[in-house]
Amino acid sequence: xxxxxKRRGLMLVLSSPSGAGKTTLSRRLLNADTGIVMSVxxxxxxxxxxxxxxxxxxxxxxxxxxxMAAADEFFEHATVFEHRYxxxxxxxxxxxxxxxxxxxxxxxxxxQQLKERAREALVSVFILxxxxxxxxxxxxxxxxxSAEIVAKRMAKAASEISHWPEYDYVIVNGDLDRAxxxxxxxxxxxxxxxxxLIGVGEFAAELMK
Amino acid sequence: xxxxxKRRGLMLVLSSPSGAGKTTLSRRLLNADTGIVMSVxxxxxxxxxxxxxxxxxxxxxxxxxxxMAAADEFFEHATVFEHRYxxxxxxxxxxxxxxxxxxxxxxxxxxQQLKERAREALVSVFILxxxxxxxxxxxxxxxxxSAEIVAKRMAKAASEISHWPEYDYVIVNGDLDRAxxxxxxxxxxxxxxxxxLIGVGEFAAELMK
Numbered sequence: 001x002x003x004x005x006k007r008r009g010l011m012l013v014l015s016s017p018s019g020a021g022k023t024t025l026s027r028r029l030l031n032a033d034t035g036i037v038m039s040v041x042x043x044x045x046x047x048x049x050x051x052x053x054x055x056x057x058x059x060x061x062x063x064x065x066x067x068m069a070a071a072d073e074f075f076e077h078a079t080v081f082e083h084r085y086x087x088x089x090x091x092x093x094x095x096x097x098x099x100x101x102x103x104x105x106x107x108x109x110x111x112q113q114l115k116e117r118a119r120e121a122l123v124s125v126f127i128l129x130x131x132x133x134x135x136x137x138x139x140x141x142x143x144x145x146s147a148e149i150v151a152k153r154m155a156k157a158a159s160e161i162s163h164w165p166e167y168d169y170v171i172v173n174g175d176l177d178r179a180x181x182x183x184x185x186x187x188x189x190x191x192x193x194x195x196x197l198i199g200v201g202e203f204a205a206e207l208m209k
Numbered sequence: 210x211x212x213x214x215k216r217r218g219l220m221l222v223l224s225s226p227s228g229a230g231k232t233t234l235s236r237r238l239l240n241a242d243t244g245i246v247m248s249v250x251x252x253x254x255x256x257x258x259x260x261x262x263x264x265x266x267x268x269x270x271x272x273x274x275x276x277m278a279a280a281d282e283f284f285e286h287a288t289v290f291e292h293r294y295x296x297x298x299x300x301x302x303x304x305x306x307x308x309x310x311x312x313x314x315x316x317x318x319x320x321q322q323l324k325e326r327a328r329e330a331l332v333s334v335f336i337l338x339x340x341x342x343x344x345x346x347x348x349x350x351x352x353x354x355s356a357e358i359v360a361k362r363m364a365k366a367a368s369e370i371s372h373w374p375e376y377d378y379v380i381v382n383g384d385l386d387r388a389x390x391x392x393x394x395x396x397x398x399x400x401x402x403x404x405x406l407i408g409v410g411e412f413a414a415e416l417m418k
Contacts (some may be wrong), residue, residue, distance in 0.1 A: 126403075128409075128412070128413065129416060131416070132415055132416050132417075132418055157417075158417040161413050161416055162413070162417065164413055165403065165409075165410075168403060169398065170403045170406055170409055171401050172412075181397070182398075185393070185394040185397035185398045186394075186401065188398070189391075192394075192395065193377065193378055194373070194376055194378060197379055200337075200379055201374075203337070206340070207226075207340070207341050207344055207366075208370050208371065209341055
């Protein structure tokens with residue numbers, strides 16, 4: 001019987017300014033690849049009309065969030081626009097233990113915190129919008145947003161963009177299909193990275209018999 | 210005018226024991242991807258009937274090879290089965306300068322030497338055959354080889370296989386199409402690696418204006 005090569009699950013982080021297409025890309029990646037599952041963040045902010053609890057976020061009260069943070073139940077957590085966001089640990093550890101990969105839609109602060117806790121497993125991708133005009137256009141697209149919110153988002157986008165040098169990969173989302181192919185390639189490639197593979201030594205020994 | 214993101218050319222090394230399908234995979238990758246060119250090695254061994262000079266190898270005399278080595282015209286060179294093999298520097302440097310990637314079909318010794326000279330640009334992939342039986346079968350397939358040559362090749366294959374831990378990626382070539390997809394993914398992903406990109410800072414500055 002020949003040895004079987006298995007691998008450690010990896011943590012794929014997608015970060016980008018709001019308006020770079022990250023949410024769409026995440027959904028399409030999850031639909032296209034059955035080996036990766038989404039890490040669903042907990043948040044204290046209000047649910048938007050198009051959002052579903054436990055799919056888009058775990059919507060929790062500020063009190064409950066505080067309890068979870070105090071009990072060290074988060075990989076990372078942060079406060080953005082007076083709302084709290086955090087990545088619950090248990091579902092991620094469970095998925096990795098099953099050999100599944102986990103997708104994270106988090107910002108640079110979350111990525112920094114994840115890096116400290118899971119350097120080996122982490123693969124980080126920063127997605128840039130194709131141009132300033134396109135970014136502005138995409139941020140104005142949400143009809144329910146006030147001008148003040150849009151201005152805040154532009155400032156936040158600039159702040160987020162400044163962190164691109166902290167990521168392993170950088171892609172420009174000028175064409176959604178091309179960007180999706182690039183993310184799938186990164187995932188496929190990182191799955192073949194030697195340091196993630198388990199049992200290659202035994203497999204190679206069988207070959208050399 | 211928005212800044213343009215360019216990238217440094219990379220050096221993609223494919224190594225494997227003879228009989229793991231590396232030559233076929235190299236040819237198919239070159240056909241599928243116009244952004245990568247083959248590094249053609251120089252060798253002192255005799256041309257085989259199915260080989261073409263300057264496509265498969267630069268076939269040179271032992272004297273000429275010695276002159277090239279003395280003039281430091283090789284990235285790496287080695288002696289295998291009493292024949293000399295080397296990678297000429299100039300075509301590689303020219304291709305990289307044009308932003309092209311370069312594919313290397315070299316063994317572990319050549320890879321080690323390339324690593325010392327071009328650590329940043331290098332991406333190394335080790336290809337394993339799917340099983341001992343399959344490897345043996347593939348090595349016996351060449352009708353013109355004597356039993357002695359086959360035995361030598363099996364020993365050399367085992368020696369080559371033992372170097373898999375020195376590579377960035379490891380793939381098992383059980384299915385040629387799947388292996389090709391994996392190599393293409395590695396190439397596509399590595400092209401998006403932040404450290405290879407040029408001009409992201411300027412591009413990001415335009416976005417943040």
